[in-house]
Amino acid sequence: MSQFELKDDQNHPRTQVPEFTRMVEQNLSRRRFLGGAAALGAVAFFSASPISRAMAAATGRSPLLGFEAVPTSTADTVVVPPGYKAERLISWGDPLFSNVAEFINGGGNTSADQSGQFGDNNDGMSFFPVDDNTAILAINNEYTNYELMFAHQGKNMTADDVKKAQAAHGVSVITIKKQADGWRFEKDGKFNRRINANTPMAIGGPARGHELMKTKADPRGEQALGTFNNCANGMTPWGTYLTCEENFNGYFGSAKSVEISPALTRYGVAAEDAGYQWHKFDDRFDLAKNPNEPNRFGWVVEIDPTDPNSTPIKRTALGRFKHENAELVIDKDGHAVVYLGDDERGEHLYRFVSEGKYNPNDRAANRNLLDKGTLYVAKFHAEEGELKGKGEWLELTFGKNGLTPENGFNSQAEVLIHARLAATQVGATTMDRPEWVAAHPTEPVVFCTLTNNKNRGTNDHQPVGGPNPRAENHYGQILRWQPANGRHTAGEFDWDLFLLAGNPTVHQNSLYAGSANINADNMFNSPDGIGFDQAGRLWVQTDGNYSNQGDFAGQGNNQMLCADPATGEIRRFLTGPVACEITGLTFSPDQKTLFVGVQHPGEELAGSHFPMGGNSTPRSSVMMITREDGGIIGA
Ligand code: FEO
Ligand code: CA
Ligand code: CA
Numbered sequence: 001m002s003q004f005e006l007k008d009d010q011n012h013p014r015t016q017v018p019e020f021t022r023m024v025e026q027n028l029s030r031r032r033f034l035g036g037a038a039a040l041g042a043v044a045f046f047s048a049s050p051i052s053r054a055m056a057a058a059t060g061r062s063p064l065l066g067f068e069a070v071p072t073s074t075a076d077t078v079v080v081p082p083g084y085k086a087e088r089l090i091s092w093g094d095p096l097f098s099n100v101a102e103f104i105n106g107g108g109n110t111s112a113d114q115s116g117q118f119g120d121n122n123d124g125m126s127f128f129p130v131d132d133n134t135a136i137l138a139i140n141n142e143y144t145n146y147e148l149m150f151a152h153q154g155k156n157m158t159a160d161d162v163k164k165a166q167a168a169h170g171v172s173v174i175t176i177k178k179q180a181d182g183w184r185f186e187k188d189g190k191f192n193r194r195i196n197a198n199t200p201m202a203i204g205g206p207a208r209g210h211e212l213m214k215t216k217a218d219p220r221g222e223q224a225l226g227t228f229n230n231c232a233n234g235m236t237p238w239g240t241y242l243t244c245e246e247n248f249n250g251y252f253g254s255a256k257s258v259e260i261s262p263a264l265t266r267y268g269v270a271a272e273d274a275g276y277q278w279h280k281f282d283d284r285f286d287l288a289k290n291p292n293e294p295n296r297f298g299w300v301v302e303i304d305p306t307d308p309n310s311t312p313i314k315r316t317a318l319g320r321f322k323h324e325n326a327e328l329v330i331d332k333d334g335h336a337v338v339y340l341g342d343d344e345r346g347e348h349l350y351r352f353v354s355e356g357k358y359n360p361n362d363r364a365a366n367r368n369l370l371d372k373g374t375l376y377v378a379k380f381h382a383e384e385g386e387l388k389g390k391g392e393w394l395e396l397t398f399g400k401n402g403l404t405p406e407n408g409f410n411s412q413a414e415v416l417i418h419a420r421l422a423a424t425q426v427g428a429t430t431m432d433r434p435e436w437v438a439a440h441p442t443e444p445v446v447f448c449t450l451t452n453n454k455n456r457g458t459n460d461h462q463p464v465g466g467p468n469p470r471a472e473n474h475y476g477q478i479l480r481w482q483p484a485n486g487r488h489t490a491g492e493f494d495w496d497l498f499l500l501a502g503n504p505t506v507h508q509n510s511l512y513a514g515s516a517n518i519n520a521d522n523m524f525n526s527p528d529g530i531g532f533d534q535a536g537r538l539w540v541q542t543d544g545n546y547s548n549q550g551d552f553a554g555q556g557n558n559q560m561l562c563a564d565p566a567t568g569e570i571r572r573f574l575t576g577p578v579a580c581e582i583t584g585l586t587f588s589p590d591q592k593t594l595f596v597g598v599q600h601p602g603e604e605l606a607g608s609h610f611p612m613g614g615n616s617t618p619r620s621s622v623m624m625i626t627r628e629d630g631g632i633i634g635a
């Protein structure tokens with residue numbers, strides 16, 4: 001079966017089917033009876049070797065995926081395939097230095113403790129080799145769960161509590177050492193560093209020094225304090241880490257009624273914060289006192305993990321939005337190309353192309369490569385009733401495509417600070433929440449998770465169609481595109497959907513059952529983290545509904561799967577503990593250790609005690625996955 005053939009007919013679960021969805025379903029049903037080549041269109045992108053194709057055809061199984069699938073789970077533990085083991089590397093609250101207090105269950109640590117401890121809610125991460133037995137892991141700490149962080153569960157916040165929460169955000173840089181029994185965290189390691197919501201950072205790129213970036217504390221608009229809601233990540237070939245600021249809006253608020261500009265409203269900034277309460281104790285987050293402070297967040301920040309004294313730099317040329325990750329590839333001609341998702345319902349997918357070229361022989365020469373270049377946003381065109389088509393990158397440059405003073409844009413800095421408004425001005429496609437982007441290691445093809453979108457089809461701004469083919473999309477899909485001529489700098493691309501997540505045990509003969517590469521044994525919802533290993537396996541992590549009921553019956557806890565991009569086969573590799581999200585992945589260079597993030601186990605007091613068990617407070621953790629025979633992960 002092709003990935004997009006529909007499964008057997010049953011009663012249709014919905015009454016109102018959007019026209020685009022109906023046409024796609026009809027086309028897929030028709031193709032099911034035609035079979036053969038017409039049905040295979042969706043997988044024809046990939047030029048896998050003839051041998052691997054033949055093997056896949058002969059066995060019906062991917063030659064890339066060598067492990068036994070794990071079933072879904074609702075247990076409070078990490079489950080990996082037979083022959084694999086999962087060990088804890090580091091958890092929220094572990095001290096990075098020997099003069100720092102250990103984690104105390106029940107919220108007993110102070111802000112001073114937290115500022116030297118591993119941050120909370122680890123998310124994206126990257127592995128930087130130093131020598132054969134030493135490496136650095138740079139790991140995002142996205143946010144906090146007050147119900148676990150404080151004995152009062154956030155109901156009685158103090159100034160020190162806010163400082164503690166701020167100290168739990170940002171990035172943890174840790175030294176790891178290879179021992180006889182595998183990689184281990186090194187307390188007091190020379191690269192250990194905490195970067196948090198108060199760490200001084202430089203502002204780089206076109207928005208540096210702009211009026212909208214100026215505050216009382218920084219009248220020049222050149223230096224920001226800190227980074228927070230660091231979601232996913234990227235790394236550069238010149239050995240730096242990219243950390244991406246996502247839901248920054250929720251940290252700002254005001255006790256007084258305050259006028260919020262339409263631009264800030266587009267980013268979700270409001271007088272009522274998301275519950276963090278920082279503005280009550282720290283004027284920097286009070287919108288009445290510091291109306292420009294939110295403009296200094298929503299950026300990609302570049303960090304040199306090899307120098308604990310280095311100043312992180314906000315790279316404003318990459319645009320301001322709710323960044324997911326930053327997937328950087330060097331095009332054949334040497335330009336750095338960065339793919340960027342904006343994770344919000346009905347927001348957009350972006351691409352940055354550097355003006356300068358990467359110089360592999362001069363690390364210092366690359367350090368400001370991300371300060372100059374062109375930002376683009378994606379527009380998708382679908383073939384009628386098909387889950388594929390053409391796409392184009394629309395330039396977000398001041399003076400072009402209507403980005404002019406008449407439309408409210410007075411400089412490139414404003415285009416970048418208000419990237420969402422610029423994307424709307426040029427007519428970008430509204431997406432089902434773009435999460436991570438991953439580029440294949442050898443083929444010119446790029447994948448992006450569109451995690452879900454309950455609002456699709458409910459308003460004119462988010463019509464059903466193209467790569468967003470389902471109204472009230474609770475399951476998500478994985479988009480892929482192939483740049484024209486195999487060049488990441490090209491203006492156009494061909495796209496299709498690699499998969500539609502769904503639930504074939506609940507829905508039949510509709511796009512909610514999922515694409516044909518989804519079945520009762522591998523189903524999941526809400527793909528989020530993705531990344532390739534060196535062999536071209538696509539690893540997929542979920543941040544979904546773990547109720548295991550209704551639309552999500554049989555899908556269990558959040559999980560991690562592995563797909564063969566050539567055959568479309570997808571197999572479950574790992575299941576996480578209760579109420580967690582699985583997010584963040586990086587491999588050791590020998591591909592024999594996989595680092596995986598378990599984020600917010602036991603959120604909302606869901607009853608997890610992962611990873612320490614007993615009656616302990618659940619803690620976000622980085623896990624190490626290895627094979628008992630020392631082999632390559634996934635093979
Ligand atoms: Fe932090 Fe879009 O996930
Ligand atoms: Ca995510
Ligand atoms: Ca998500």
Ligand code: CA
Pocket residue numbers: 123142543581583599
């Ligand atoms: Ca998350």
